[in-house]
Amino acid sequence: xxxxxxxxxxxxxxxxxxxxxxxxxxxxVNFALDPGETLGVVGESGSGKTQIFMSIMGLLAxxxxxxxxxRYKDTEILNLPPRxxxxxxxxxxxMIFQDPMTSxxxxxxxxxxxxxxxxxxxxxxxxxxxxxxIAMLDRVGIPGAAQRVHxxxxxxxxxxxxxxxxxxxLLCDPEVLIADEPTTALDVTVQAQILDLLRDLQKDFxxxxxxxxxxxxxxxxxxxxxxxxxxxxxVETGSVRDIYYDSHHPYTEGLLKSMPRIDHANEESLFAIxxxxxNLQNLPTGCAYQARCGYVTxxxxxxxxxxxxxxxxxxxxxxxxxxx
Amino acid sequence: MTAINPNTPKKDSxxxxxxxxxxxxxxxxxxxxxxxxxxxxxxxxVNFDLYPGETLGVVGESGCGKSTLGRAILQLIAPTEGxxxxxxxxxxxxxxxxxxxxxxxxxxxFQDPLASLNPRMTIGEIIAEPLVTHKPELGKEEIKxxxxxxxxxxxxxPQMINxxxxxxxxxxxxxxxIARAMILEPKLIxxxxxxxxxxxxxxxxxxxxxxxxxxxFDLSLIFISHDLSIVRHICHRIMVLYLGNVMELADxxxxxxxxxxxYTKALISAVPIPDPEIERNKERIVLTGDLPxxxxxxxxxxFRTRCPFAKDQCARxxxxxxxxxxxxxxxxxxxxxx
Numbered sequence: 001x002x003x004x005x006x007x008x009x010x011x012x013x014x015x016x017x018x019x020x021x022x023x024x025x026x027x028x029v030n031f032a033l034d035p036g037e038t039l040g041v042v043g044e045s046g047s048g049k050t051q052i053f054m055s056i057m058g059l060l061a062x063x064x065x066x067x068x069x070x071r072y073k074d075t076e077i078l079n080l081p082p083r084x085x086x087x088x089x090x091x092x093x094x095m096i097f098q099d100p101m102t103s104x105x106x107x108x109x110x111x112x113x114x115x116x117x118x119x120x121x122x123x124x125x126x127x128x129x130x131x132x133x134i135a136m137l138d139r140v141g142i143p144g145a146a147q148r149v150h151x152x153x154x155x156x157x158x159x160x161x162x163x164x165x166x167x168x169x170l171l172c173d174p175e176v177l178i179a180d181e182p183t184t185a186l187d188v189t190v191q192a193q194i195l196d197l198l199r200d201l202q203k204d205f206x207x208x209x210x211x212x213x214x215x216x217x218x219x220x221x222x223x224x225x226x227x228x229x230x231x232x233x234x235v236e237t238g239s240v241r242d243i244y245y246d247s248h249h250p251y252t253e254g255l256l257k258s259m260p261r262i263d264h265a266n267e268e269s270l271f272a273i274x275x276x277x278x279n280l281q282n283l284p285t286g287c288a289y290q291a292r293c294g295y296v297t298x299x300x301x302x303x304x305x306x307x308x309x310x311x312x313x314x315x316x317x318x319x320x321x322x323x324x
Numbered sequence: 325m326t327a328i329n330p331n332t333p334k335k336d337s338x339x340x341x342x343x344x345x346x347x348x349x350x351x352x353x354x355x356x357x358x359x360x361x362x363x364x365x366x367x368x369x370v371n372f373d374l375y376p377g378e379t380l381g382v383v384g385e386s387g388c389g390k391s392t393l394g395r396a397i398l399q400l401i402a403p404t405e406g407x408x409x410x411x412x413x414x415x416x417x418x419x420x421x422x423x424x425x426x427x428x429x430x431x432x433x434f435q436d437p438l439a440s441l442n443p444r445m446t447i448g449e450i451i452a453e454p455l456v457t458h459k460p461e462l463g464k465e466e467i468k469x470x471x472x473x474x475x476x477x478x479x480x481x482p483q484m485i486n487x488x489x490x491x492x493x494x495x496x497x498x499x500x501x502i503a504r505a506m507i508l509e510p511k512l513i514x515x516x517x518x519x520x521x522x523x524x525x526x527x528x529x530x531x532x533x534x535x536x537x538x539x540x541f542d543l544s545l546i547f548i549s550h551d552l553s554i555v556r557h558i559c560h561r562i563m564v565l566y567l568g569n570v571m572e573l574a575d576x577x578x579x580x581x582x583x584x585x586x587y588t589k590a591l592i593s594a595v596p597i598p599d600p601e602i603e604r605n606k607e608r609i610v611l612t613g614d615l616p617x618x619x620x621x622x623x624x625x626x627f628r629t630r631c632p633f634a635k636d637q638c639a640r641x642x643x644x645x646x647x648x649x650x651x652x653x654x655x656x657x658x659x660x661x662x
Contacts, residue, residue, distance in 0.1 A: 217596025
């Protein structure tokens with residue numbers, strides 16, 4: 001492994017203490033992010049895709065705890081005290097969330113929310129910070145930024161709020177931007193605008209981006225590499241082309257087949273993955289996907305397939321790899 | 325796999341539902357204390373026919389009036405103007421006593437599967453409720469037998485009949501909602517975003533179930549959705565709504581192969597395709613701006629403020645929905661030139 005990764009995650013495991021016992025939401029996840037790269041993290045609700053990054057950013061709920069290692073460049077950041085972590089998060093690593101209304105403070109004007117981080121982290125004066133905030137709002141396509149910066153979040157539409165969130169995240173020129181379902185709450189035409197904006201910004205700022213989403217269409221258009229999660233574990237990784245044109249894991253294959261396509265008519269019934277997503281409190285021994293898998297063998301219920309690397313930068317956690 | 329959509333709609337028969345110039349306007353209190361009420365035109369003059377066994381997709385962005393339209397058809401919201409003819413008889417403003425027997429044939433499935441189920445009723449009680457209301461002559465045993473049969477049909481284990489909604493996952497709750505809608509064997513179901521809240525792998529299951537039920541019971545569906553990929557898969561005809569106005573109404577193959585309205589074109593091109601080559605190289609029409617407030621819609625064509633092809637005429641005259649072919653209608657002054 002070279003050390004020019006910007007973010008290195010090793011053996012990350014995150015568990016929550018619940019009244020019904022311990023739940024492992026993220027289990028032994030390893031990956032690295034290079035500068036300027038876009039990584040898509042795909043999975044259904046409860047697959048652990050968001051919790052990986054909540055762990056990294058120190059944003060876990062109180063009953064959650066993580067083990068393993070997360071390095072930003074060469075600094076270990078997992079489980080750092082908030083004061084230390086604040087030197088990195090929001091500055092070098094930023095995160096945007098699905099619902100922009102709940103992540104903005106409704107009582108504060110956008111100007112206050114945006115300048116705070118610059119004054120705090122960059123030592124700018126209020127005036128300098130305001131100018132930078134206006135410039136950034138302008139850059140993300142908010143018309144009349146100089147006036148609108150003095151408005152409250154409720155005065156913006158959903159798409160505009162998400163632009164404000166993106167502008168806020170980019171204020172300190174972060175090297176890593178984590179976007180958690182940034183367009184899920186938006187209409188398709190507005191989603192297209194935001195995705196275009198993210199693509200443009202990536203070109204301009206060369207920010208390494210993590211795109212957490214359940215939408216395989218969004219990943220296809222935006223990401224270089226893809227990591228597919230199921231039941232708290234990574235089940236497949238590879239370049240975007242590998243995943244879409246030559247998927248190896250039965251879950252990836254099933255997900256891609258079950259998507260109705262807008263670009264061609266399908267007269268047959270959709271392929272549907274049978275059954276339900278697994279209950280993390282009650283994962284079966286062996287492979288978490290066994291109950292829904294069309295290739296299941298006795299071995300799948302006896303032992304758990306490990307993530308096995310093959311070719312260049314690809315890996316899949318399925319016993320079918322052994323036979324290939 | 326069996327062939328689905330074998331052109332089930334019986335266009336030669338008479339429509340089961342005819343909607344004419346349907347309008348739903350809401351009065352919104354004015355801005356000042358004595359200011360007059362303002363009109364929010366949620367649905368503003370919608371016309372269509374629905375045939376037995378047909379699925380009509382209603383698509384549009386949030387706030388376009390698609391859910392209001394669905395509810396107004398079922399008389400769950402009183403229309404302001406217009407006609408909704410069910411089997412030839414206008415049901416707008418029909419008194420409760422006339423409406424009640426019709427409701428057997430008119431059902432609805434909601435978006436949020438858990439929120440639409442009473443948490444204090446067992447799923448057996450939930451699914452049986454329409455039977456108890458509409459067929460009081462049935463005995464307890466008969467009702468239970470029918471509920472169990474319907475549960476099995478929608479893919480729920482009949483022995484779960486005494487469980488409560490919170491014990492089920494989202495996909496299973498949606499199956500309960502479908503069982504409740506299907507128990508009276510209705511002729512029409514309005515599906516209001518039935519799969520939007522579900523995970524990708526579960527969406528396909530529910531879509532397939534709806535299609536199977538449609539064939540089995542010769543159901544007509546009004547499928548309200550913002551997801552144009554699913555609509556392409558399940559619908560025979562598609563209506564595109566924008567600020568309460570129909571922009572385009574056409575059969576599925578025409579609208580996806582050759583959309584005529586600039587809004588339809590933009591909507592279709594905005595849907596991300598799960599194929600990196602196609603998605604990265606496709607032609608995109610990215611609309612600028614957001615949906616205008618429905619309280620002060622633009623003059624003339626309501627879409628003109630976001631339309632890349634808007635001209636002066638668009639601000640002056642409201643385009644009418646015109647036939648461009650026997651099965652495609654468009655409301656745009658310039659549909660021929662763009």
